[in-house]
Amino acid sequence: MFGTLNNYLSGVQRAWSVQDGDTVAGFVSLKDKHIMNRNLYLLEPENYVERQLDPPIDEVVVAHLKVLYYLNSESRDYMEAYKNQVQCIQSVVKMLQQLKEENWCLPIMYTTCLDLRVLAQRCELNCKVSQPGEILEKAAESLMSCFRVCAADNRSSDEDTKRLGMLNLVNQLFKVYFRINKLHLCKPLIRAIDSSAFKDSFPLAEQITYKYFVGRKAMFDSDCKSADEFLSFAFQKCPRKFYKNKRLILIYLAPVKMLLGYMPKNQVLEKYDVMQFHELSNAIKEGNVRKFDEAIQKHESFFIKCGIYLLVEKLKFMVxxxxxxxxxxxxxxxxxxxxxxxxxxxxxxxxxxxxxxxxxxxxxxxxxxxxxxxxxxxxxxxxxxxxxxxxxxxxxx
Missing domain, CATH: 1.10.10.10 (Winged helix-like DNA-binding domain superfamily/Winged helix DNA-binding domain)
Structure with missing residues (x-):
């Protein structure tokens, strides 16, 4: 697909001119098949791009092509790729500000922001950093620049407002903050969504992700009833075909339910391969402290890896x-x-x-x-x- 650079740029321009945000988003995505085309790996694509593309999309594409160049160079320079993705986000912010009365461009923002977070994670793994989480935290600042533009759109039209893009960005920010263990930064984002007139208008998939993270946040704040409410919503609404996601939600929902006195059913634990909670549940029902301690010790690495060890330990008072x-x-x-x-x-x-x-x-x-x-x-x-x-x-x- 897009054998030449000109063909690629022509495709971008056609989609841009008809305001096809989803198609343009594919053209600047690091998950799209065009990234395999070596003709797009250019260190200095400015002259080619500016001749064929209108602003402000030209700057977004220039940054994207530079990211492809660095990701596919012999040394695979993740840090330079990340820096150019940051530049891509800055160009997206300009685009959002220039298209004041429209929101068809939101998919472009979603895609580029997702790629920024993923690249930041790769940099954390593959590059020397002075402090763990430093690059991800800086990436979050770029994501926040997009969030501010969306949140500042005060138009009352439900169809064209950029505020419909807020939850997608909040979920991206949650993933960063949970990864770098700065959950206190989630509070203002939660307030922004809870006070939004569009909180029930966001896509269900985004609502499920949001409830999952807010539920985990409530769990760490020892607010088990709120955690139960949010995590139960996420588990019940998550489609069955997304088995891994439902299992992940259940890992946090199960101990919360147990703390509230509801022991999980064996068939549910078995279905989602989390039988570690079955042994704990039996020990609690029997009031068997020895059996409880043995279960904790046996599955210690699992509980620590999932970040629920301290929560599970609280169950001992129920025993x-x-x-x-x-x-x-x-x-x-x-x-x-x-x-x-x-x-x-x-x-x-x-x-x-x-x-x-x-x-x-x-x-x-x-x-x-x-x-x-x-x-x-x-x-x-x-x-x-x-x-x-x-x-x-x-x-x-």
């Missing part, structure tokens, strides 16, 4: 709660000697548990609403409510 409920049922009294709890903990493998530590566990369970009662320190007893002393976990606020 304690179910163990103590068994003690309560065995004793059959509302005044329980705390020594009985310490003995139960010792029985299930917590051999070094002191009485002070036992007090602390019980106090935390009371504070979290997992036990209704109070500690009588003078008698070293836990006095539980006569009505529903161990509320169902999915009712605990």
């Amino acid at each position: 304690y709660r179910n163990l103590f409920k068994k003690v309560y049922l065995i004793k059959g009294t509302h005044q329980l000697d705390l020594e009985s709890f310490r003995s139960a903990l010792t029985f299930v493998g917590e051999n070094d548990m002191s009485m002070d530590e036992t007090h602390c566990i019980v106090a935390n369970l009371i504070f979290e609403g997992k036990i209704k009662g109070y500690i009588s320190h003078s008698h070293n007893k836990l006095v539980v409510s006569k009505q529903n002393p161990f509320p169902a976990l999915n009712t605990v606020s």
Whole structure:
């Protein structure tokens, strides 16, 4: 396709003149098949491009052709390719500003911004950087320049507003911020989308991606109910054919559900190959601390890799709660000697548990609403409510 440079440029000009944003986006995409054409690898394509293309698309294409040159040079210079992709984004910003009354050009922005993020990631892997994440963070600044232009479009027309491009950019920025572990930078973006009049008008695929990241952000903020709401939306709306995406969502949704007292079904865990949570679920139901610790240890690398190790560790208090409920049922009294709890903990493998530590566990369970009662320190007893002393976990606020 596009055997000569002239043919390629003619194709770009035709698509540009009829305002075919999707086709133009393909011509400047690093995923399109035209990138295999050696005739397009030019270090100085300005003279050729400016003769055939109208501004402002000419500057975008010039930068794109330079990116192809550096990516396909013998040394494969990712850093120079990245720098020219930054220049490409700057030209896209000019394009957005010049086409004030139109948004058909948004696909061009989507494509070039995606390529910038991917190139930044390649630079992080293949180039020497003074600090990890430095290039990605600078790439995010370029993405923000596009976001500001879109957010500043105050026209009331739903069809032509550039604000419809905000969510795509927010999702790109989320991917950067999560990768460099700067989640606090997500807050203003979330506010911008939540206050947008178009938040329900964005494409479903973009909404799913957005809910996934906002759900993860809520999870790290210990807001399990919000995390459950967002991640459940993403999991339910994500089409079945995207198995990997649904599995990824479930990896975060499962522990959130468990913290809220809902144990995942075995068939769902098996379907998406996340049986690590099945062992944890069984240990929680049984109140088996030893079994829980063994499951954590066995799948430690998986939990750490997914970034949910600390979240999963919080489930241990649910194990304690179910163990103590068994003690309560065995004793059959509302005044329980705390020594009985310490003995139960010792029985299930917590051999070094002191009485002070036992007090602390019980106090935390009371504070979290997992036990209704109070500690009588003078008698070293836990006095539980006569009505529903161990509320169902999915009712605990």
